Amino acid sequence: MDLLEYRAxxxxxxxxxxxxxxxxxxxxxxxxxxxATLLALPASAAEQLxxxxxxxxxxxxxxxxxxxxxxxxxxxxxxxxxxxxxxxxDMISLDYHHTLQAAxxxxxxAAREAAMKENAGKYLVAVDGSVPMGNPxxxxxxxxxxxxxxxxxxKDAAAILAVGTCAAYGGLPAAQPNPTGAVAIxxxxxxxxxxxxxxxxxxxxxxxGVIAHYLAFGALPxxxxxxxxxxxxGETIHDRCYRxxxxxxxxxxxxxxxxxxxxxxxxxxxxxKGPVTYNACATMKWNGGVSFPIQSGxxxxxxxxxxxxxxxxxxxxxxxxxxxxxxxxxxxxxGVAAGAAVTFFNRKKKGAAKAGxxxxxxxxxxx
Amino acid sequence: xxxxxxxxxxxxxxxxxRIEARMAGNVIEEAYSSGTMVxxxxxxxxxxxxxxxxxxxxxxxxxxxxxxxxxxxRAVEDxxxxxxxxxxxxxxxxxxxxxxxxxxxxxxxxxxxxxxxxITSALKADPKATSTLAQSLSNYAKSSPGYFADVxxxxxxxxxxxxxxxxxxxxxxxxxxxxxxxxxxxxxxHYLEAIAWQRDAVALHAIFGGKNPxxxxxxxxxxxxxxxxxxxxxxxKGPHFRGGQSGTALDVTGLARIQEVIRSIxxxxxxxxxxxxxxxxxxxxxxxxQGEGLGNFMTYGExxxxxxxxxxxxxxxxxAILNRDLxxxxxxxxxxxxxxEEFVSHSWYDYSAGRERGLHPYQGETKLNxxxxxxxxxxxxxxxxxxxxxxxxxxxxxxxxxxxxxxxxLYAKGHEQTKELVGMALKKLDLPVAALYSTLGRTAARxxxxxxxxxxxxxxxxxxxxxxxxxxxxxxxxxxxxxSTWPKRCQGVGFMEAPRGGLGHWIVIENGKTANYQAxxxxxxxxGPRDGLGQAGAYEAALKGHAVHDGKQPLEVLxxxxxxxxxxxxxxxxxxxxxxx
Numbered sequence: 035m036d037l038l039e040y041r042a043x044x045x046x047x048x049x050x051x052x053x054x055x056x057x058x059x060x061x062x063x064x065x066x067x068x069x070a071t072l073l074a075l076p077a078s079a080a081e082q083l084x085x086x087x088x089x090x091x092x093x094x095x096x097x098x099x100x101x102x103x104x105x106x107x108x109x110x111x112x113x114x115x116x117x118x119x120x121x122x123x124d125m126i127s128l129d130y131h132h133t134l135q136a137a138x139x140x141x142x143x144a145a146r147e148a149a150m151k152e153n154a155g156k157y158l159v160a161v162d163g164s165v166p167m168g169n170p171x172x173x174x175x176x177x178x179x180x181x182x183x184x185x186x187x188x189k190d191a192a193a194i195l196a197v198g199t200c201a202a203y204g205g206l207p208a209a210q211p212n213p214t215g216a217v218a219i220x221x222x223x224x225x226x227x228x229x230x231x232x233x234x235x236x237x238x239x240x241x242x243g244v245i246a247h248y249l250a251f252g253a254l255p256x257x258x259x260x261x262x263x264x265x266x267x268g269e270t271i272h273d274r275c276y277r278x279x280x281x282x283x284x285x286x287x288x289x290x291x292x293x294x295x296x297x298x299x300x301x302x303x304x305x306x307k308g309p310v311t312y313n314a315c316a317t318m319k320w321n322g323g324v325s326f327p328i329q330s331g332x333x334x335x336x337x338x339x340x341x342x343x344x345x346x347x348x349x350x351x352x353x354x355x356x357x358x359x360x361x362x363x364x365x366x367x368x369g370v371a372a373g374a375a376v377t378f379f380n381r382k383k384k385g386a387a388k389a390g391x392x393x394x395x396x397x398x399x400x401x
Numbered sequence: 402x403x404x405x406x407x408x409x410x411x412x413x414x415x416x417x418x419r420i421e422a423r424m425a426g427n428v429i430e431e432a433y434s435s436g437t438m439v440x441x442x443x444x445x446x447x448x449x450x451x452x453x454x455x456x457x458x459x460x461x462x463x464x465x466x467x468x469x470x471x472x473x474x475r476a477v478e479d480x481x482x483x484x485x486x487x488x489x490x491x492x493x494x495x496x497x498x499x500x501x502x503x504x505x506x507x508x509x510x511x512x513x514x515x516x517x518x519x520i521t522s523a524l525k526a527d528p529k530a531t532s533t534l535a536q537s538l539s540n541y542a543k544s545s546p547g548y549f550a551d552v553x554x555x556x557x558x559x560x561x562x563x564x565x566x567x568x569x570x571x572x573x574x575x576x577x578x579x580x581x582x583x584x585x586x587x588x589x590x591h592y593l594e595a596i597a598w599q600r601d602a603v604a605l606h607a608i609f610g611g612k613n614p615x616x617x618x619x620x621x622x623x624x625x626x627x628x629x630x631x632x633x634x635x636x637x638k639g640p641h642f643r644g645g646q647s648g649t650a651l652d653v654t655g656l657a658r659i660q661e662v663i664r665s666i667x668x669x670x671x672x673x674x675x676x677x678x679x680x681x682x683x684x685x686x687x688x689x690x691q692g693e694g695l696g697n698f699m700t701y702g703e704x705x706x707x708x709x710x711x712x713x714x715x716x717x718x719x720x721a722i723l724n725r726d727l728x729x730x731x732x733x734x735x736x737x738x739x740x741x742e743e744f745v746s747h748s749w750y751d752y753s754a755g756r757e758r759g760l761h762p763y764q765g766e767t768k769l770n771x772x773x774x775x776x777x778x779x780x781x782x783x784x785x786x787x788x789x790x791x792x793x794x795x796x797x798x799x800x801x802x803x804x805x806x807x808x809x810x811l812y813a814k815g816h817e818q819t820k821e822l823v824g825m826a827l828k829k830l831d832l833p834v835a836a837l838y839s840t841l842g843r844t845a846a847r848x849x850x851x852x853x854x855x856x857x858x859x860x861x862x863x864x865x866x867x868x869x870x871x872x873x874x875x876x877x878x879x880x881x882x883x884x885s886t887w888p889k890r891c892q893g894v895g896f897m898e899a900p901r902g903g904l905g906h907w908i909v910i911e912n913g914k915t916a917n918y919q920a921x922x923x924x925x926x927x928x929g930p931r932d933g934l935g936q937a938g939a940y941e942a943a944l945k946g947h948a949v950h951d952g953k954q955p956l957e958v959l960x961x962x963x964x965x966x967x968x969x970x971x972x973x974x975x976x977x978x979x980x981x982x
Contacts, residue, residue: 127566
């Protein structure tokens with residue numbers, strides 16, 4: 035028996051495939067309900083989701099890796115719902131992915147080309163890593179420069195997912211002095227929808243959640259001005275942080291193992307960038323809800339924001355913006371006063387951001 | 402077959418690797434290893450707060466996601482002579498050990514296994530016979546006929562659906578696949594189990610570091626404070642008032658979860674990983690006779706019982722083995738001139754004093770100078786520069802680093818558990834000690850060291866609990882946190898045994914900023930190109946003499962390359978030094 039022979043036989047819908055895998059309708063509906071919850075959709079959406087999924091041939095996904103560290107792929111493997119195995123065996127057809135695919139060299143490239151041809155206009159391209167524009171020799175695959183691989187693969191794609199801060203905004207390779215001229219995917223692909231899924235890496239379930247949304251509704255999720263899905267990047271970590279009450283009370287950890295640190299007081303003075311970082315770490319948390327950086331005692335470093343590497347030291351307390359509040363640098367040291375001032379600032383900023391679907395960035399505050 | 406074999410991309414690795422080989426008939430005469438991506442992180446590290454360096458260095462690699470961050474933290478601590486509390490040392494040891502086993506298991510099942518396991522063959526297996534096989538190897542609970550029938554049904558459904566995804570265009574049916582259908586089905590089942598297992602095993606990193614990949618670290622200790630008050634007797638208005646329990650992830654629940662993870666890691670290694678390695682290896686004994694290459698091995702040492710400045714307390718010792726001579730261990734000094742040096746004769750970099758000399762990491766330079774063929778290209782110019790990796794050498798010699806080097810070092814030093822485990826494995830496989838110097842010897846070493854590390858984890862955990870019980874909840878040393886307390890200029894080296902081998906980060910700090918940063922990384926030792934003397938790197942040496950059945954399906958090359966567990970983003974680290982640009 036040969037898999038390649040099988041390939042020619044027939045294709046099944048997701049519904050048929052699940053049935054064949056011993057997943058009955060009841061389990062399937064449960065899965066859909068869980069997905070609806072994950073995506074913050076009304077319960078009625080679960081049925082719609084079930085109908086959509088049961089009909090679908092697994093969409094082809096081509097995953098391109100450029101200037102990256104494989105942290106985003108590693109994150110993908112940590113997803114609890116949907117799990118990696120559900121995703122790639124039941125929901126999508128991951129037709130090209132350097133880290134996971136069996137074939138190497140020519141056969142690997144042939145798999146990419148076949149997927150592009152068979153699914154022209156319908157496949158998704160996920161990209162991790164930035165693209166170096168300084169010299170085509172800075173990053174090649176099969177002797178071809180990253181920019182050419184990207185353009186060729188994106189040409190017949192339905193949409194592009196820029197996974198991780200490097201693909202979304204340039205990330206670490208683009209940090210000063212950007213030695214290789216690294217740029218974000220959205221700077222290179224202008225004729226296709228690009229969804230940015232930032233984070234260094236993104237939360238596992240956010241990566242799979244965006245894909246699940248696309249599968250369920252055949253459309254991309256609603257994005258903010260920075261191209262991020264609002265469902266996951268709509269609010270700051272600070273606004274959803276379990277330590278927020280201490281911030282409001284002006285109770286701050288002064289060092290990493292003092293009494294305040296042990297009681298879970300606010301990490302603002304230790305440099306936490308939660309107030310200016312839009313991500314779901316504080317709500318969805320990491321690795322099956324076990325923890326997130328702040329819960330494990332380290333301030334947020336703002337890793338899902340553009341240019342966070344160049345936005346000042348990770349242990350520098352955020353300074354209050356001179357404009358519009360003019361509270362000055364002294365606010366950070368002023369305990370309750372700082373809490374109140376920042377609360378006010380955030381409420382205002384958050385309102386503005388929500389109205390315009392924009393986000394505050396560290397850069398904004400540095401100005 | 403043409404006289405040039407080209408494999409690019411090499412998949413099921415971290416990063417971007419290209420292998421070219423000059424063929425004589427179907428035999429590899431010379432192999433050339435090329436890293437094809439560069440980011441220039443060295444330039445990015447300069448002129449920043451050294452306390453921030455770990456986060457940047459950590460992004461060298463997201464697979465060995467802990468180790469570059471920790472090597473960086475250790476480099477800063479070495480430069481500042483900055484001691485850390487015992488609890489922080491224990492927590493770091495636990496995190497490193499968890500990284501080893503997590504990394505090794507994922508490597509074995511998700512990166513390496515498909516070199517030995519034929520997915521199509523699993524469809525032909527008898528689930529009942531598979532169950533008998535599995536139960537003869539291990540007491541792992543998931544080994545009933547029904548379980549394997551379900552896995553097979555799932556696989557069949559997947560294949561029947563006609564979309565093969567990650568298995569598409571695989572080399573199924575290649576004559577080099579030799580496992581019986583039942584062993585293939587068992588391996589496929591464990592491929593899936595390992596995905597599920599690993600995402601829970603990283604809970605240890607999530608508790609201590611907030612997330613995985615890329616857990617949080619801090620110079621001077623660990624970031625997570627211990628949210629447990631052992632002295633509190635439950636009377637009156639205690640510290641539970643306003644915070645306290647659940648203040649951080651490391652509370653009583655978190656501590657219990659760590660214990661659960663350690664148990665889960667141990668069970669998976671004992672019941673799945675170790676038996677599978679031995680079972681699969683038994684069908685490929687010819688791969689214990691080829692694929693080693695250099696015969697020189699080096700370790701930096703890891704798992705301090707006291708501090709990093711006391712190498713005698715390390716569980717894994719430091720040293721070098723030359724020409725497979727286990728009776729003599731050479732001393733290795735990471736600070737000494739003329740020991741560790743990097744060469745760029747065949748790399749796309751320039752050195753200010755000429756491309757032929759080697760530089761110690763403290764004096765190292767990295768100036769990007771791509772002189773390769775203009776993309777798109779068919780073939781590299783291997784007589785000239787052909788890689789973004791440099792060629793590190795120890796006293797001028799090419800060295801292999803990694804699990805095989807560590808197991809040999811422990812074995813040579815008479816480590817009891819290592820001798821027992823190696824003896825057990827060789828006896829089961831009916832092989833001599835010399836079988837370790839091979840492709841599968843390297844793969845088996847990775848499994849055996851996982852067993853050693855897991856046992857140590859329980860000891861560190863017990864010590865951490867005992868410390869907390871005795872009232873020691875220190876996890877951070879505040880003394881040298883403020884840059885105002887630092888000397889005007891200092892330098893240091895942070896080293897570790899990363900999953901893929903000896904890793905060193907060298908830092909020079911001036912006026913509170915990083916003046917210089919250089920990382921010499923395990924996969925650079927192993928995957929680097931030839932040096933100016935024409936000495937091949939470890940991959941290149943290991944591939945020499947391999948017979949390749951079908952150049953379009955270069956399974957034999959993948960077996961040996963994967964046995965090193967390549968991590969190429971790591972290997973193209975690079976750091977720029979002052980005055981070099």
